[in-house]
Amino acid sequence: MSAVTTQGVRPGARTTGRRRAGLPGTLRSELTKIISVRSTYWALAVLVLTSVVWSIAFCAGTAAHWAHMSAQSRAGFDPTQSSVIGLVLFGQLVIAVLGALTITAEYSTQAIRTSLTVMPRRGVVYGAKAAVFAAVAVAVAFPASFLAWFVGQRLLASTHAEATLGQPNVLRAVVASAIFVVLCGLFSYGLGAVLRSTAGTITAAYGFMFLLPQLARALPTSWYNDAIRWLPGGQFDGAISTSGPPISSHLFSTWGEIAVLGGYTAVVLIAGALLLRRRDA
């Protein structure tokens, strides 16, 4: 019987050693996938553009009004936060779409079945997708953050209020903004693996990151102050403040807020992995 059952499998095709389809090939495959569709470039271009345009609008506007601003508002002006807040606010929207699409586009076209047929080890597919997406997000979010910051400071030069990277908390804010965007993307990716629908995932991701902190405002103030630091993306603008007290003194530190979002992201990513492995494709 054993002679019969091995029939149809060519010698060498089934290997007993280490050689088998694995992570390196799947990483290459996922990279090919993400760079071979236009939507990736569109999304990333929008991400960079909105960040920079926001920085230009905010910083150029402030520079133009600087002469008429009160000493108090001048003191309260945060040149770093003002230049990277566009990346944080709009970047999370764009990256959430891209993160979701990385996996939900395969569900909507049913291409996920092909992906899992050519690489039946689902954890490898899932991990490779996440890794390639994260790499692309990092490669775009960091330059976008620094670019927005530099452009903003350049426009603020006339005010002499511009920040330098050497000042306290400035580099931290620029880097944290980029990390925030990357984490939002991964959060949305994990959510996509759980929900398997583009519309559903984007709605849920926006709900978590945008709507939840807004809804929390309905809570009694003392509850809100206790809760806000625990919400994903809740008042992240406060966490990247460099001058004066944060907008809300009830937040953890910048890295603390990154860690909170990182924690939610990890939970969602793990849930996505478990469901992908357990469910029928």
Next chain:
Amino acid sequence: MIEARSLTKRYGSTAAVSDLSFTIRPGIVTGFLGPNGAGKTTTMRMILGLDYPTAGTVTIGGVPYARLAYPMREVGALLEARAVNGGRTARSHLLSLAQTNDISRRRVDEVLGIVGLADVAGKRSRGFSLGMSQRLGIAATLLGDPQILMFDEPVNGLDPEGIVWIRTFMRSLAAEGRTVLVSSHLMSEMENTADHLIVIGRGHLIADCSMKEFIARSSGQAVLVRTPHRDVLATAVMAAGGTVSDSGDELAVHGLSEDQVADLAFANGVRVHHLAPTKVSLEQAFMELTADSVDYHAELPASREPAQHSTEARR
């Protein structure tokens, strides 16, 4: 070689596939037949490890699909030709698949040539016709030069030229000694393509036999005789163990070969104007065998169906 043993898939209380056992052998085209909703696609997904069986096992050359070292080098499967991201070019799509199994770029161009898509390799597949999508899907199955090929409804929606191309292609794959499994609900197509049939209805195995056997099983197999002495011949046929029925101006004889019927006529001095075996199509044989297992029935005009079939179906 694909082996299923007591394969079962339940969704809640409904069984999509029940206790299915079969072996799909190399060197021939095996047709996987069943009405819509019979469980063909579910079965194919279980073969590929996409859906997990509720019970039972299915193996590829003795190994569960998920444990194959290089799946594409052993099995090429096309479930749904349109299941590609239309924004990707044909070449990028194939390359992304090839890379997972460490298959070279050169092979991508090779298979594009084999299926005749070399000229549109750099075009986004969104603009492809169904026939071209089908070819792209087949190109993907060939990337790893696998010994086992599976196609789910490959001729659906194709024009005649595309159908002939796929048919010829599948036959040549089998002729090379490969295992070819093709599902379809189009009987006329299967009749021209498959050597062996696995027929399922409502998730149950109905038949696992050669095409010839399957058709021979059908009660529609008959010898039609036109004769002025109908009653004499009918009596003789029944005495010889056959049965008769009316078929227009001819007598339909069941259970006897045309030689036997001709000999009976000669022995009984019956003049015969015309005598011919009916060719039962796979379609007729299939309708008869699966009459009880079709999920959604439509009323057929009585005249469209041969008399004994309609009585059979209503029984």
